[in-house]
Amino acid sequence: MSENKTSSYLKYAIGEIILVVIGILIALGINNWNENRKAEHNDKIMLKKLQEENQITIDFLAEDEIYRNKIPEVIWSFNNFLKADDLENKKDSIISYLDEALRITTYTFTQSNLISYIERHNTETSELNKELTTLQAYQQDLATISEKGVDFKIKYFYDYLENDVDFSAFEIKSIQTLQSLSFRNKLVLIGGIESEITWQFNQTLAQSKKVDSLITNRLNY
DSSP: OHHHHHHHHHHHHHHHHHHHHHHHHHHHHHHHHHHHHHHHHHHHHHHHHHHHHHHHHHHHHHTTHHHHHHHHHHHHHHHHHTTOSOGGGOHHHHHHHHHHHTOOOOOOOOOHHHHHHHHHTTTOOOHHHHHHHHHHHHHHHHHHHHHHHHHHHIIIIITTTTTTEETTTTEESOOHHHHSHHHHHHHHHHHHHHHHHHHHHHHHHHHHHHHHHHHHHHHHO
8 A cells, every 4th residue: 555655656746747847848938939039029120220221321322323433534534634735715624624523522331230230140150141241341441442532632632723723712723733744643543542432332332232132031031
């Protein structure tokens, strides 16, 4: 009798333990499921904010796309134009060239959501993370080189021509400096910089659009 009671008690105790373990496992599973749902929800919120930020970049760059792709050619054309013999009678054309050639354009980007997403997912090796890292680098490079272009224009255009051009009224007082080989050589340099800026600009715009497509696919997955 005693042995039967002990055996029954052990079976009951083991059964209770099994039930407790199963209960714990179910609770852990539900908790993990809830945590995963929260993580996915938070990730989608971050992606939507990132997409909005990226769309601002796309719109910002698209507004300057036409100018950016024509300015290198404008610089080279201006250089050839300055070789003419009768520049004194073509001041209106010179003003038109200067208006485009001296335009100062810098590119700065809001990257708070981009940086946050990259840092939060820095252990992932997904295509999206790879392309986001590339986009961040492209934006930084474009910002840097556009600042370089501005510095160059101020030093070699505005400062160099300050005695020959009244920039406040945009009036040419003398064409002597504009006709010089020295100035045309400076145009060659700025033309090279503008071409480099344009290449980086187009890379950044294309990368922004690529990232937008990847984010849309991730959100719809």
